Amino acid sequence: MHIGILTGGGDCPGLNAVIRAVTLALINECGARVTGIERGFLGLLTRSVRPLGLREVQGILAQGGTILGTHNRCDPFHYFGADGADCSAQALAFARELGLDGLVVIGGDGTMSIAHRFEPLGLPVVGVPKTIDNDLAHTDRTFGFDSAVAVVAEALDRLETTARSHGRVMIAETMGRYAGWIALEGGMAGGADMILLPELPFSVEAVARLCAEREAGDGCTLICIAEGARAAGRELTVRATLADSPDPIRLGGVGQWLQQQLQPLLSSEVRTTLLGHVQRGGSPTPYDRVLATRFGYHAAQLVRRGEWGRMVTLHGEDCASVPLSEVAGKSRNVPLDHPLLAVARGLGVSLGEAHR
Numbered sequence: 199m200h201i202g203i204l205t206g207g208g209d210c211p212g213l214n215a216v217i218r219a220v221t222l223a224l225i226n227e228c229g230a231r232v233t234g235i236e237r238g239f240l241g242l243l244t245r246s247v248r249p250l251g252l253r254e255v256q257g258i259l260a261q262g263g264t265i266l267g268t269h270n271r272c273d274p275f276h277y278f279g280a281d282g283a284d285c286s287a288q289a290l291a292f293a294r295e296l297g298l299d300g301l302v303v304i305g306g307d308g309t310m311s312i313a314h315r316f317e318p319l320g321l322p323v324v325g326v327p328k329t330i331d332n333d334l335a336h337t338d339r340t341f342g343f344d345s346a347v348a349v350v351a352e353a354l355d356r357l358e359t360t361a362r363s364h365g366r367v368m369i370a371e372t373m374g375r376y377a378g379w380i381a382l383e384g385g386m387a388g389g390a391d392m393i394l395l396p397e398l399p400f401s402v403e404a405v406a407r408l409c410a411e412r413e414a415g416d417g418c419t420l421i422c423i424a425e426g427a428r429a430a431g432r433e434l435t436v437r438a439t440l441a442d443s444p445d446p447i448r449l450g451g452v453g454q455w456l457q458q459q460l461q462p463l464l465s466s467e468v469r470t471t472l473l474g475h476v477q478r479g480g481s482p483t484p485y486d487r488v489l490a491t492r493f494g495y496h497a498a499q500l501v502r503r504g505e506w507g508r509m510v511t512l513h514g515e516d517c518a519s520v521p522l523s524e525v526a527g528k529s530r531n532v533p534l535d536h537p538l539l540a541v542a543r544g545l546g547v548s549l550g551e552a553h554r
């Protein structure tokens with residue numbers, strides 16, 4: 199058996215742990231040949247591959263990033279050759295030339311959508327979910343999320359001491375363009391006074407009121423805001439303020455926008471820290487190493503059993519799988535009845551809601 203592995207989309211702590219687990223399990227349990235495809239689906243077009251053996255995966259468990267490299271935007275179905283046809287046939291032809299019996303694809307919803315389109319063309323695929331954002335449908339957790347939360351918690355710990363020393367409002371902006379999982383868990387772990395999520399549009403007035411109350415009390419406020427958070431009824435204002443960028447959130451960001459709104463309303467100084475890609479880099483936490491290893495092992499079992507066209511999932515404590523057709527292009531937001539939101543409210547952590 200000859201199996202290819204690729205990592206697609208943004209990188210994430212734990213990718214190497216999956217590559218290692220898939221490779222070791224396939225070699226040890228069925229003597230398979232394993233080939234790494236470099237830079238996601240792009241490697242199938244540029245013919246960039248490398249053999250993966252016991253030696254190649256030695257010592258990579260704790261390494262951040264991906265030894266295979268990745269590519270955010272390479273979709274062979276949207277790359278067009280000189281003849282005007284998309285490049286999927288070229289990718290397939292190369293996979294056949296390599297003699298691949300199947301592909302293990304590690305990625306987010308975009309990568310799963312591409313993988314799903316290769317299936318009917320005769321390239322069987324098993325998917326492994328990946329994103330620090332934890333927002334893939336049908337799995338309770340994705341690896342990389344715990345590592346990102348640990349970075350946010352440490353950042354908030356550090357920001358709190360400097361905020362307290364100066365009596366400042368500190369805003370920490372986390373990743374999470376569409377879902378607030380990182381901000382919610384990171385904010386709770388780091389003791390934020392206020393957590394602002396994409397799922398719950400916040401009121402600038404409510405945020406300012408809380409900061410003013412705290413100004414009058416012990417003097418500092420720690421705000422954890424997801425990059426995708428939005429002020430209620432102010433969508434146009436946010437976009438207009440940062441209108442020059444094709445991707446406004448990337449330049450400046452919602453944290454800085456909030457600082458601009460709050461500063462004139464408060465006497466204490468407001469500062470913003472954009473945590474950015476620090477959350478995605480570095481070594482995976484032990485939890486993520488184990489989860490990624492379990493996912494990789496489970497993916498290898500699906501390959502062995504010929505259960506193609508499925509993505510590995512975590513349900514409670516158990517690894518399972520779902521058809522790729524059910525996950526492709528789907529995401530998972532923080533539900534408004536999530537128990538951690540009730541805990542936050544119960545402890546007096548503001549979620550920026552106008553009426554509270």
Ligand code: F6P
Binds near residue numbers: 209270330425
């Ligand atoms: O990995 C997902 C994510 O972390 C999003 O939260 C964020 O918006 C995005 O990646 C940024 O990735 P890039 O800069 O690679 O496009």
